[in-house]
Amino acid sequence: MHPVIEHPDIENPADFVPFDDSRTRTYLDAGLWRETTLPEVFASWVDRFGSRRAIVDDTEELTYDELNSRVRATAAGFADRGIGSGDRVLVQLPNSVCFAVVLFALLECGAVPVLTLPAHRRREIVHLAATSKAVAYVIAERDGNFDCIALADETMAAVPSIREVFVDGPTDRGGVHTPLSGVVGAPREFPRASPADMAVLLVSGGTTGLPKLIPRTHNDYEYNARASAEVCELTAQDVYLAVLPAAHNFPLACPGVLGALGVGATVVFARVPSPDQVFAVIERHRVTVTALVPTLTHLWCEATDWEEADLSSLRLLQVGGAKLSPEVAKLVEPSLGCRLQQVFGMAEGLLNYTRAGDAPDLVIGTQGRPLSEHDEIRIVDADGDDVPVGETGELLTRGPYTINGYYSAAEHNTKAITPDGFYRSGDQVRRLASGHLVVTGRIKDVITRNGENVAADELEDLLLTHPGIARVAVIGVPDPAVGESICAVIVPSGSAPNLAEVRAFLTAAGCAGFTLPDRVVTRTTLPVTAIGKVDKSMLVRRATERQVRT
Numbered sequence: 001m002h003p004v005i006e007h008p009d010i011e012n013p014a015d016f017v018p019f020d021d022s023r024t025r026t027y028l029d030a031g032l033w034r035e036t037t038l039p040e041v042f043a044s045w046v047d048r049f050g051s052r053r054a055i056v057d058d059t060e061e062l063t064y065d066e067l068n069s070r071v072r073a074t075a076a077g078f079a080d081r082g083i084g085s086g087d088r089v090l091v092q093l094p095n096s097v098c099f100a101v102v103l104f105a106l107l108e109c110g111a112v113p114v115l116t117l118p119a120h121r122r123r124e125i126v127h128l129a130a131t132s133k134a135v136a137y138v139i140a141e142r143d144g145n146f147d148c149i150a151l152a153d154e155t156m157a158a159v160p161s162i163r164e165v166f167v168d169g170p171t172d173r174g175g176v177h178t179p180l181s182g183v184v185g186a187p188r189e190f191p192r193a194s195p196a197d198m199a200v201l202l203v204s205g206g207t208t209g210l211p212k213l214i215p216r217t218h219n220d221y222e223y224n225a226r227a228s229a230e231v232c233e234l235t236a237q238d239v240y241l242a243v244l245p246a247a248h249n250f251p252l253a254c255p256g257v258l259g260a261l262g263v264g265a266t267v268v269f270a271r272v273p274s275p276d277q278v279f280a281v282i283e284r285h286r287v288t289v290t291a292l293v294p295t296l297t298h299l300w301c302e303a304t305d306w307e308e309a310d311l312s313s314l315r316l317l318q319v320g321g322a323k324l325s326p327e328v329a330k331l332v333e334p335s336l337g338c339r340l341q342q343v344f345g346m347a348e349g350l351l352n353y354t355r356a357g358d359a360p361d362l363v364i365g366t367q368g369r370p371l372s373e374h375d376e377i378r379i380v381d382a383d384g385d386d387v388p389v390g391e392t393g394e395l396l397t398r399g400p401y402t403i404n405g406y407y408s409a410a411e412h413n414t415k416a417i418t419p420d421g422f423y424r425s426g427d428q429v430r431r432l433a434s435g436h437l438v439v440t441g442r443i444k445d446v447i448t449r450n451g452e453n454v455a456a457d458e459l460e461d462l463l464l465t466h467p468g469i470a471r472v473a474v475i476g477v478p479d480p481a482v483g484e485s486i487c488a489v490i491v492p493s494g495s496a497p498n499l500a501e502v503r504a505f506l507t508a509a510g511c512a513g514f515t516l517p518d519r520v521v522t523r524t525t526l527p528v529t530a531i532g533k534v535d536k537s538m539l540v541r542r543a544t545e546r547q548v549r550t
């Protein structure tokens with residue numbers, strides 16, 4: 001007997017591409033999807049774990065019951081202000097109890113949160129607001145020194161669909177800003193959404209161009225978080241630290257905030273990932289699990305040399321978002337005293353995890369294997385043909401929690417999704433016989449110099465083995481003579497090697513002459529994206545500007 005498949009309530013069919021009936025049946029029959037909505041699962045967590053500690057930040061702490069009361073009052077407050085079923089609402093909040101309350105309150109009243117990151121600025125926010133046709137924007141009053149209200153005003157001026165700005169914190173500027181503290185109403189029941197409809201809009205994590213909106217359905221996102229919690233063996237005894245921006249898929253649902261709350265664990269929100277502040281948070285709350293990007297992982301490992309805090313409660317460090325070098329991977333257990341898990345994921349869906357029982361070389365040297373038996377993986381060459389096991393190609397994927405199209409992007413979707421529904425990840429990977437994937441780079445991260453293709457990531461991997469190089473990004477800089485010239489941007493450790501030394505080092509490592517950098521630039525840091533990945537497009541822009549000036 002098949003459960004009834006409810007069809008999503010689609011405003012404009014071109015905006016949201018749902019799962020088709022056949023795959024919907026497969027995932028329901030396999031018991032992966034539970035034909036439920038996020039507000040319903042939230043209510044079930046409250047029933048099961050009511051008096052346990054749910055969420056904590058640096059100013060307050062709520063049990064599941066207390067969180068529920070806040071969520072229900074805030075949901076009613078949003079509804080009283082005209083926010084209703086299917087309305088998109090931009091959320092841009094730092095890691096905090098407020099973030100969780102707003103997220104669950106919007107879901108409760110049927111709105112679709114558009115989960116932007118605190119580091120997004122005018123360019124991204126205006127684009128995301130316009131594309132989602134958001135009716136409201138929830139922000140903090142400020143983010144460090146940054147005046148978020150000014151950003152909200154600019155966004156409102158540029159995007160007429162936004163009717164109201166809700167502000168967490170003091171709002172003494174009057175007019176259109178509504179203090180979140182006043183968004184309170186009498187709790188009530190809201191109509192149930194379709195589990196097949198979109199629950200949240202995530203933001204794509206690319207390092208080029210403007211971000212895209214990623215519609216995740218109730219069915220698929222609930223499964224995403226629950227299955228991830230199982231793989232990470234999360235239990236009610238765990239304390240999960242959200243230190244990457246919680247609006248990002250990794251700390252939100254892999255298993256993150258949602259996965260942790262789903263098993264009755266406690267979520268601790270921290271705003272600052274630097275060891276001098278966050279190590280004390282780990283000690284104070286006896287944090288057991290957290291998720292980081294590779295650059296932070298390196299920093300945390302190094303910081304254990306001088307920071308005194310007791311990190312003995314940590315049992316699992318998840319690392320993902322960008323390639324973790326084996327050198328840094330090897331540092332995790334001895335420095336932080338916990339198990340490493342590599343996570344290769346994407347907001348678009350597919351997640352790969354190394355598992356507790358995996359041999360050390362798989363944990364150090366691979367980016368894990370797919371979460372679900374129903375994840376379909378293809379690795380294809382430039383013609384779209386499958387490559388043999390062990391060979392490199394582009395990763396295409398389809399499965400129970402991978403999108404069928406970006407939101408409101410019909411034209412782009414014809415390129416991003418194959419005719420049979422596989423998402424083209426743009427990632428270059430190789431699959432081992434065990435099913436584990438090794439990420440070797442981005443398809444587009446290839447520099448074309450004098451008609452020869454040079455893989456940036458291969459040079460980066462080699463350069464990282466140089467003792468004078470702590471971090472490196474190899475980029476192609478437009479050059480009228482050769483098309484693109486090869487530039488190595490280096491963060492030195494100790495004395496930086498110069499161009500001749502870098503070329504000699506790579507030559508000794510067996511690199512061909514045409515792959516050697518034309519230029520070496522030394523920096524104290526590399527720019528990063530909103531989630532902390534090296535921002536190569538920014539480096540290329542800077543290098544290009546410098547070239548124009550000189």
Ligand code: OOB
Pocket residue numbers: 203204205206249250254319320321322323324342343344345346347348351367425427439442531
């Ligand atoms: C995560 O999600 P996004 O959407 O910010 O970025 C996805 C892209 C992937 O397509 C890949 O290019 C890269 O980030 N990436 C990795 C990686 N994890 C992500 N590249 C190499 N090694 C890894 N371990 O970044 C994300 C979402 C959920 C969980 C973890 C990461």
